[in-house]
Amino acid sequence: MVIDPFSLTGLLVLAIFLIGMTLIVFEAQLEMDKFKPAMFMMSGLIVIGAHYALTDPNGFQYFLHAQSETKGELFGLIAFMAFMWMVVELLNERNVFTALNGYLMGKGLGARGMFWATGALSALLSPFLNNITTAMIFGKTVKNISVNQRYTHIALCNIVIASNSGVWFLGTSTSLMVVLAGKISIAGLLLLIPSALIGWLIFAAALHFFYLRKLSDEQLIHIADQSETALKPGGAGLAVVGFFAVVGAVLCNVFLRVSIEFAIGIGLGMVAIYAWWLIRKGIEMPWQDQLQKVEWNALLFFIGIITAVSCLNHVGWLSYISRLFEIMHPTSVNMILGVASGVMDNVPVEAAALMSNPQLGLDQWALNALMVGIGGSLTVVGSAAGVMAMSLDKTYSFGVHMKFLPVILLNFFGSLGIWYIQFQVFGLY
Numbered sequence: 001m002v003i004d005p006f007s008l009t010g011l012l013v014l015a016i017f018l019i020g021m022t023l024i025v026f027e028a029q030l031e032m033d034k035f036k037p038a039m040f041m042m043s044g045l046i047v048i049g050a051h052y053a054l055t056d057p058n059g060f061q062y063f064l065h066a067q068s069e070t071k072g073e074l075f076g077l078i079a080f081m082a083f084m085w086m087v088v089e090l091l092n093e094r095n096v097f098t099a100l101n102g103y104l105m106g107k108g109l110g111a112r113g114m115f116w117a118t119g120a121l122s123a124l125l126s127p128f129l130n131n132i133t134t135a136m137i138f139g140k141t142v143k144n145i146s147v148n149q150r151y152t153h154i155a156l157c158n159i160v161i162a163s164n165s166g167v168w169f170l171g172t173s174t175s176l177m178v179v180l181a182g183k184i185s186i187a188g189l190l191l192l193i194p195s196a197l198i199g200w201l202i203f204a205a206a207l208h209f210f211y212l213r214k215l216s217d218e219q220l221i222h223i224a225d226q227s228e229t230a231l232k233p234g235g236a237g238l239a240v241v242g243f244f245a246v247v248g249a250v251l252c253n254v255f256l257r258v259s260i261e262f263a264i265g266i267g268l269g270m271v272a273i274y275a276w277w278l279i280r281k282g283i284e285m286p287w288q289d290q291l292q293k294v295e296w297n298a299l300l301f302f303i304g305i306i307t308a309v310s311c312l313n314h315v316g317w318l319s320y321i322s323r324l325f326e327i328m329h330p331t332s333v334n335m336i337l338g339v340a341s342g343v344m345d346n347v348p349v350e351a352a353a354l355m356s357n358p359q360l361g362l363d364q365w366a367l368n369a370l371m372v373g374i375g376g377s378l379t380v381v382g383s384a385a386g387v388m389a390m391s392l393d394k395t396y397s398f399g400v401h402m403k404f405l406p407v408i409l410l411n412f413f414g415s416l417g418i419w420y421i422q423f424q425v426f427g428l429y
Helices: 008-025 035-055 057-093 096-105 110-129 131-145 149-168 173-180 186-190 193-210 235-256 260-280 287-291 296-314 319-327 330-344 346-356 362-378 384-392 398-402 405-425
Strands: none
Touching (some): 035 296, 057 173, 096 131, 096 235, 149 186, 149 384, 149 405, 173 186, 173 260, 186 235, 186 362, 193 362, 260 287, 319 346, 330 346, 330 405, 346 362
16 A cells, blocks of 8 residues: 555655755765654654544554564665674774775875776775775775865775775675665676776776876875884784685575575674674773764764655555666666766665665666665765765865766766676676
């Protein structure tokens, strides 16, 4: 049973969603954390509940069933993100990432070398650390070494695009949501490695040739103070345990069919036990404090957005997306969704695509994860990595990011082209 989208109830739910999304898009200008309007958007539940109370009390059963399904989806998403964040915070406390940055800065790579090093590491690590964490780690590196604002902007743009290329594993919320919804397996996501990485390489080469190469040879970077970049005791061992915990979680998911959120929770347990063992050896490590450093504002944002999209689905608005897949070629629709994710943020776009439940094959669900994931890079507000870049450098704005749009489009269409050759021409999936 679906409420008519053009009824008073349907229009009110849509209005609440649009008001909330407008506030989210302009969060930087309003200086309002986006979890606040996202939680407000959950008030669509009250509108739907009032509709059934006043017009059709028997409809509450459908409403309760819809809420139950949403809670199930949210558990997997929030549990995975919280568990993975805790692993990252434990590694961060031991200076694992700081030491990596110190190693890079101590190699004397120069401005162009650091451009490629931070970009490549962002592309390779973001699938495992998630895009916002990767953007934070290497964005701080750029901020620490850059003495030229133009260079800072170019390097940050590179990091944002590279971080969002982590769609081939679980580096973006988009890929995680598609896996948790059962539309594609982790093994299926891994098929996107050529599309994601070659797309980033095309972009980075163009960014280097058309923007970075034009900077004068005057000093662009300096070597930052490395006095605090050494690994803390136990850091190397913890990094090894963390690596095997994540790899083990993936293997359990692929071969034993253990849900990825439970598998990564087991991995967190292994890392936490190793941290406890370090403390028993006399190493001072406030590991319990680190477990509490989860970005709850980000998790609250996901709860609010997915619930709001569920409300849109309940009143019938998402049926138009599934119809779009019926009247247009799925590839074209996925491209449209990718562009929309750059404007609206990729989380609500992916949630809407999943809840509309179009009947797609593995190739199109892979494209969906790819397009919506990297589509968030089209504007700086379309992804968590872009928002992180703006928070690290207040001069990196929407307007600055859009100056790089020609080469960002190379990433978008380059990745699409590689996907087409792999999936459609050669049928390699």
